Amino acid sequence: MTKQFGTGNNPEENIMVKKRHISLPGGFTASGVKCGIKAADVEDLAILAADKAVPAAILTTQNQLVGAPITWCRSVLPRGHGRCRAIVVNSGNSNVCTGKTGLRNAKAMASRVAELIGAKDQHILVGSTGVIGHRLPMGKIRQGIDKAIASLGTSADDAVLRGIMTTDTHEKSAVAKAHIGRRSFTVAGIAKGSGMIAPNLATMISLITTDLAVTPAALYKALRAATAVSFNAITIDSDTSTSDMVAAFASGAVGNKPITAKSPGWTAFAAALEQVCRSLARQVVADGEGATKLVEVAIRGARNDAEAEIAARAVADSPLFKCAVNGADPNWGRIAMALGKSAARIAPEKLNIKIGGVTIFARGTGRNFDATKVAKHLSGQDIRVDCDLHLGRGQFTALTCDLSRQYVTINADYHT
Amino acid sequence: MTKQFGTGNNPEENIMVKKRHISLPGGFTASGVKCGIKAADVEDLAILAADKAVPAAILTTQNQLVGAPITWCRSVLPRGHGRCRAIVVNSGNSNVCTGKTGLRNAKAMASRVAELIGAKDQHILVGSTGVIGHRLPMGKIRQGIDKAIASLGTSADDAVLRGIMTTDTHEKSAVAKAHIGRRSFTVAGIAKGSGMIAPNLATMISLITTDLAVTPAALYKALRAATAVSFNAITIDSDTSTSDMVAAFASGAVGNKPITAKSPGWTAFAAALEQVCRSLARQVVADGEGATKLVEVAIRGARNDAEAEIAARAVADSPLFKCAVNGADPNWGRIAMALGKSAARIAPEKLNIKIGGVTIFARGTGRNFDATKVAKHLSGQDIRVDCDLHLGRGQFTALTCDLSRQYVTINADYHT
Numbered sequence: 001m002t003k004q005f006g007t008g009n010n011p012e013e014n015i016m017v018k019k020r021h022i023s024l025p026g027g028f029t030a031s032g033v034k035c036g037i038k039a040a041d042v043e044d045l046a047i048l049a050a051d052k053a054v055p056a057a058i059l060t061t062q063n064q065l066v067g068a069p070i071t072w073c074r075s076v077l078p079r080g081h082g083r084c085r086a087i088v089v090n091s092g093n094s095n096v097c098t099g100k101t102g103l104r105n106a107k108a109m110a111s112r113v114a115e116l117i118g119a120k121d122q123h124i125l126v127g128s129t130g131v132i133g134h135r136l137p138m139g140k141i142r143q144g145i146d147k148a149i150a151s152l153g154t155s156a157d158d159a160v161l162r163g164i165m166t167t168d169t170h171e172k173s174a175v176a177k178a179h180i181g182r183r184s185f186t187v188a189g190i191a192k193g194s195g196m197i198a199p200n201l202a203t204m205i206s207l208i209t210t211d212l213a214v215t216p217a218a219l220y221k222a223l224r225a226a227t228a229v230s231f232n233a234i235t236i237d238s239d240t241s242t243s244d245m246v247a248a249f250a251s252g253a254v255g256n257k258p259i260t261a262k263s264p265g266w267t268a269f270a271a272a273l274e275q276v277c278r279s280l281a282r283q284v285v286a287d288g289e290g291a292t293k294l295v296e297v298a299i300r301g302a303r304n305d306a307e308a309e310i311a312a313r314a315v316a317d318s319p320l321f322k323c324a325v326n327g328a329d330p331n332w333g334r335i336a337m338a339l340g341k342s343a344a345r346i347a348p349e350k351l352n353i354k355i356g357g358v359t360i361f362a363r364g365t366g367r368n369f370d371a372t373k374v375a376k377h378l379s380g381q382d383i384r385v386d387c388d389l390h391l392g393r394g395q396f397t398a399l400t401c402d403l404s405r406q407y408v409t410i411n412a413d414y415h416t
Numbered sequence: 417m418t419k420q421f422g423t424g425n426n427p428e429e430n431i432m433v434k435k436r437h438i439s440l441p442g443g444f445t446a447s448g449v450k451c452g453i454k455a456a457d458v459e460d461l462a463i464l465a466a467d468k469a470v471p472a473a474i475l476t477t478q479n480q481l482v483g484a485p486i487t488w489c490r491s492v493l494p495r496g497h498g499r500c501r502a503i504v505v506n507s508g509n510s511n512v513c514t515g516k517t518g519l520r521n522a523k524a525m526a527s528r529v530a531e532l533i534g535a536k537d538q539h540i541l542v543g544s545t546g547v548i549g550h551r552l553p554m555g556k557i558r559q560g561i562d563k564a565i566a567s568l569g570t571s572a573d574d575a576v577l578r579g580i581m582t583t584d585t586h587e588k589s590a591v592a593k594a595h596i597g598r599r600s601f602t603v604a605g606i607a608k609g610s611g612m613i614a615p616n617l618a619t620m621i622s623l624i625t626t627d628l629a630v631t632p633a634a635l636y637k638a639l640r641a642a643t644a645v646s647f648n649a650i651t652i653d654s655d656t657s658t659s660d661m662v663a664a665f666a667s668g669a670v671g672n673k674p675i676t677a678k679s680p681g682w683t684a685f686a687a688a689l690e691q692v693c694r695s696l697a698r699q700v701v702a703d704g705e706g707a708t709k710l711v712e713v714a715i716r717g718a719r720n721d722a723e724a725e726i727a728a729r730a731v732a733d734s735p736l737f738k739c740a741v742n743g744a745d746p747n748w749g750r751i752a753m754a755l756g757k758s759a760a761r762i763a764p765e766k767l768n769i770k771i772g773g774v775t776i777f778a779r780g781t782g783r784n785f786d787a788t789k790v791a792k793h794l795s796g797q798d799i800r801v802d803c804d805l806h807l808g809r810g811q812f813t814a815l816t817c818d819l820s821r822q823y824v825t826i827n828a829d830y831h832t
Contacts, residue, residue: 065756065764097752097764099781132749133782242753319735323824333548336513337658340481348481348513365515366549405821407735412743412820 027251443667
């Protein structure tokens with residue numbers, strides 16, 4: 001169920017291209033290597049580096065329990081933005097719940113990279129994903145870092161993409177090319193899901209680069225806005241990892257005057273970044289554990305956007321609804337129930353629900369509908385649910401997948 | 417996995433007996449009949465009646481979308497308590513999302529019962545559970561009511577228990593006998609789950625009777641307290657039905673002076689009621705759709721009881737945790753993750769987690785533990801998780817079941 005890129009309802013989709021692996025924007029290099037953290041013979045460490053310390057922004061998990069790498073990154077960028085030179089990410093071990101040793105190891109990864117590329121420790125971000133509760137094999141990691149630094153190149157190829165993966169079944173990348181005046185620029189991103197956990201906790205890590213010059217504060221602002229409608233609008237099972245991270249870097253290689261939130265180029269840059277994040281988020285959901293369908297739950301007419309989000313998530317996280325989608329059952333009762341149980345205000349007599357564009361529930365009552373048409377929609381891979389609460393102007397669209405037997409199998413049969 | 421009754425950690429469990437069907441406390445009669453709402457040849461309508469209008473209390477779903485019977489019951493007991501003569505419950509059709517016709521039909525059910533037993537419409541409660549969005553077959557229901565009234569008896573036998581069931585696989589009942597001074601009294605209850613939905617929405621309905629005299633306000637207060645630690649402490653899949661209802665009736669047949677919250681007998685009555693509710697809640701979870709294990713998640717040391725409840729529910733509702741339990745995997749990472757994502761305050765460095773009494777996580781770090789012992793515990797049917805947040809005195813215990821492939825099968829393959 002690899003998704004055709006840019007099939008969303010976004011007016012800017014024409015600026016996008018998707019490839020298996022991408023040329024990095026100017027000013028960046030990357031590499032992915034095998035260093036033996038994972039038992040399988042696959043890449044398990046990747047480095048993304050800028051040619052110099054460049055504006056960087058990071059968003060990290062809202063889970064109160066965080067891995068040592070998250071703690072390290074927050075110390076590097078305490079306000080979420082600043083300047084960084086590189087990020088090193090390993091898979092196979094998340095360095096979570098590893099106490100003080102874990103923090104020392106995260107810092108040691110940064111120091112090793114810093115030493116080899118001639119940067120400050122405080123300019124190196126660190127990410128780890130994989131099993132929790134185990135100490136990092138630092139000998140292997142040091143060798144891996146050495147090897148990765150030696151093989152940095154200008155393409156985010158399969159080795160880079162795989163280096164950050166855990167149980168992902170597909171590599172995930174997206175690139176947007178657009179213009180500000182006559183100057184063309186690129187925003188490129190790679191991501192790992194979430195298949196959704198394995199081995200232990202799901203981790204979503206995404207690394208985004210652009211060749212534009214953007215101030216750190218503006219980069220952070222754009223990243224927050226893009227994440228709100230992409231990575232923060234997806235849900236596979238309502239669980240939140242201790243290691244989730246989205247990091248963005250702006251090399252300035254195109255030579256523009258640094259973009260701020262008031263620059264003429266702001267809108268074009270923010271739109272391109274949002275497109276890349278939306279594409280990556282979609283790829284993450286499509287590769288959710290056991291997912292067979294991608295489900296968009298669009299709420300409008302809520303009292304405000306915050307309530308629209310609560311309502312959308314109540315539906316998108318409802319196991320009953322997700323099972324119904326898996327079974328292609330037009331069970332609008334479960335949608336109505338999920339809306340009703342949410343903390344968002346609902347007036348049943350004003351509520352309208354559509355599946356695949358067909359109204360099945362209006363003003364408190366189920367409607368006669370074309371069951372064949374709805375069944376056909378639900379048998380596809382792209383499911384759309386629209387709910388109008390008719391109470392205000394709040395809106396939010398959540399993206400999720402169905403709940404399948406395969407999800408249970410993956411998560412019950414995996415052994416810690 | 418029918419549970420042996422009273423295996424909880426409750427000091428009062430010696431007062432309890434469980435039977436497949438129960439003798440009703442004095443002053444009540446009941447019956448269950450087949451009236452053809454369901455396609456299968458099974459009971460689908462039950463009536464519980466008091467000999468006269470007696471103190472009654474009701475708690476109804478918190479879902480904003482409610483069925484017509486809930487709306488009717490709230491008009492009968494707007495403050496949650498008052499006097500009632502009887503309740504009629506049908507299964508096979510929940511009379512939800514049926515508009516004004518639905519409300520007329522709920523009222524018509526009450527009127528029919530009232531007429532036959534010589535009571536006021538406003539003294540008759542109504543419950544419905546089953547498919548949503550379909551009009552009640554009122555002809556069949558009227559005939560069913562006539563038949564049920566004609567066959568009222570003093571036992572809550574299988575016919576009564578089955579009359580309120582949907583996809584439940586077991587009949588559910590509990591009875592407590594205790595004393596206030598020399599006077600013995602009985603609290604008896606029956607319930608339906610939640611298998612967890614089928615056909616459309618889960619509905620939890622429980623009817624409780626006692627032969628004590630209790631004022632309506634005291635009955636309501638005791639019912640609220642008992643429900644908080646029983647029916648409101650269970651979760652199968654975080655979904656909340658539009659029809660959930662717990663109703664209690666006090667006949668006063670034992671001839672005591674009506675109990676208030678200040679009476680000497682209050683504690684004994686409230687304890688007996690709580691025991692019956694706890695037993696029924698446990699039976700509901702044990703019969704959750706696809707459940708193979710019963711899981712108790714006990715939180716202590718939260719900043720307050722409200723946060724303890726939030727934390728307990730975060731774990732009990734986590735699909736990843738529930739899958740791990742299904743697979744008997746000692747995956748404490750998922751417990752820590754669920755606590756961390758909750759809105760309850762957690763300090764990872766103070767957090768302690770036990771599975772089956774064995775400490776596996778302490779002060780932010782996983783511990784070496786006796787894996788054989790924990791695996792043996794997880795392979796059983798009664799799973800216990802204890803988390804001490806070490807932040808205060810708040811506590812709450814949630815009861816849930818595991819998430820199995822069978823749950824998905826039931827909920828994906830059912831067709832509306």
